[in-house]
Amino acid sequence: MKIKQFKDSPLAHYSYAIVSEGKMALVDPGRNPLQYYNYAEEEKAQIVAVFETHPHADFVSSHCQIHEQTGATIYVSKLLGADYEHKAFDEGDSVQIGEVTFKAINTPGHSPDSITIVAGDEKETALFTGDTLFIGDVGRPDLREKVGNMTAKRVELAKAMYNTMQTKFNDLPDDALVYPAHGAGSLCGKNMSTDSSSTLGNERKYNWAFGEQTEEKFVDTILQDQPFIPHYFGFNVDVNKTGAENVQKTKAAVKLQLLVDKLEDGITIVDVRDGDAYKKGHLPNSINIMARNENDKYETWLGAIVKPEEPFYLVVESIRQVRDILERTAKIGYEKQLRGVVTLAADVSKRSDEFDLQEFKENKNKFTIVDIRNDNEVAQGKIFDDAIAIPLNELRERANEVPADKPILVHCAGGYRSSAGSSILENHFPKTKVFDLSEDIRKFS
Structure with missing residues (x-):
């Protein structure tokens, strides 16, 4: 099998394509499926399956759009209670794609409905662990207390994660490759490595969660010092359970306005320009969430500051930014609440105070x-x-x-x-x- 890892740097998200005998399976795809389609063309492969390890909180998945456009079967745990067409995929289930056998392990802890995908052929075994097993850490257990088909309190999920780490990976070989859904910088865990993959043997040796410890000690450790939870996390879980709309259509519906000097009162304005440009002139009721490059965590802070379904405008420096900023906004499903993307007139009313x-x-x-x-x-x-x-x-x-x-x-x-x-x-x-x-x-x- 041939495995390709795709990285979304601002969200520290990894998704995967697995190719064998002209067939392709995807794991935890991001919002825009075109990158996977391009890769399928390069490999002369047909996308036949999409595996979702769980309903993600930090980004919107394209699984339903991929199903609609390619006919690929979506595989998720029956525990998810997915509202879209899918095939249940839980412990004991398997599917053959080319020469690769895909199996499921139910690995609750990050969420009640998390699964790990075990993919293997004659040469190697790969584990697509979603938000269960990260490199150097495990997924946080405090995101599903209020959202999703199955809600669970953080202590319950922390105990489930303990059981997962103690029992679920025991029969797998040390040389099994570990491919998580996130790396360092994600809010889905707290101490992730900058490495993008590992082996199960290395994780058994160096990952704290595999260490010999009591359940009480494990629970105390995993619940301590977890990052904040942005407003949009619960919203994304629900969107992913239902299935998102075609992203090209929703982005195309966003209005564009040029050289604006005034917008309607009472609507939040998110200005993504550099802070120095913002301070020299901006519209009233603006929030400066910079999106200058991939190093700016625009997606995270947009979803942490602006609430789901809250209407807002986006201000960009140039028309050249529109495509990219819509792409980044759509990753968290916020493009549908956009009133428009605007560029500013030469003279706008607000200035920030100069700091001495x-x-x-x-x-x-x-x-x-x-x-x-x-x-x-x-x-x-x-x-x-x-x-x-x-x-x-x-x-x-x-x-x-x-x-x-x-x-x-x-x-x-x-x-x-x-x-x-x-x-x-x-x-x-x-x-x-x-x-x-x-x-x-x-x-x-």
Whole structure:
């Protein structure tokens, strides 16, 4: 069998194509299926199967679109209760594709309905572990308390993960290849390796979750210091359970407006330009979530700040960005709530306050400092002792906790998030000066 790994860097998501004898199977495909179609053409292969390891929380899958366009069978656990046409695929089930046999192992822990796909031929065995087994870690168990066909409390799932790690992989060989759905940078786990694959033998040796330990110790470890949960995670689980619409159609329905100097009142505007450009001129009620390149975690912060189904506009620097920004927005299923993508007129009404670093250094007590890092970052130590700590993903809802009697200075850890945070507080406190410390935070940390 031939295995190709596809990487979506901003979401740290891995998907896979497995080719044998002119047939192709896909595992955990991303929102836009065209990359898989292109690869199928290169390999002169027919896509006949899509395996979903579970209903993903951090991105929208294209499994239903692939089924519609290729006729491929979708395989998921019966426990998912999928609303789309599919074939149940659970422990004891198998399917032959070319010379490769695909089997399922029910591996609950990240979700009640998680499965690991075991693919093997005469030469090798590969495990597509979804969000169950990562390289160096396992999936978080706290995402399915309120969403999905099967809800489960985090302690229940943590115990299920313990049982999975103790029992489900025991009969598989050390040289079995491990291919997870995520790597370092994903919010679906907390201590993932930067490696994109491993072997089961290496994981047994180095992954903490395989170590000899009591259930109590395992549960305590896995539940400690998990990352925050963005607003969109539950929404994506539900979308993936139902099946997303054709992404080319939904993106094409988004309106484009050029050289705009005003938009309707009361609708959130997400401005994806560089922070310096944003501060020189932007529309009222804008939030600056930068999407300059793949290193900017635009998708995550869009889904953490803007709620599912909340209408919003997108502001881009240039027409050249429209295709890419729609693609990135659609990854989390937010393209349908877009009122439009716009470019700005030469003169727009709002300007951000200019920050004087020297004045701040000499008069820190004259500023209200807001630390928008995540809780686990703040727990490792404050950068400014008197700072008010409110994580960025909670800032819109908790802005009233910030006093407005002094100028406000917003900081994060490296400068990316503070642009969004300061723009949120600018909107909330129109009569108070709000400054973004930006990358100057590195002079203090």
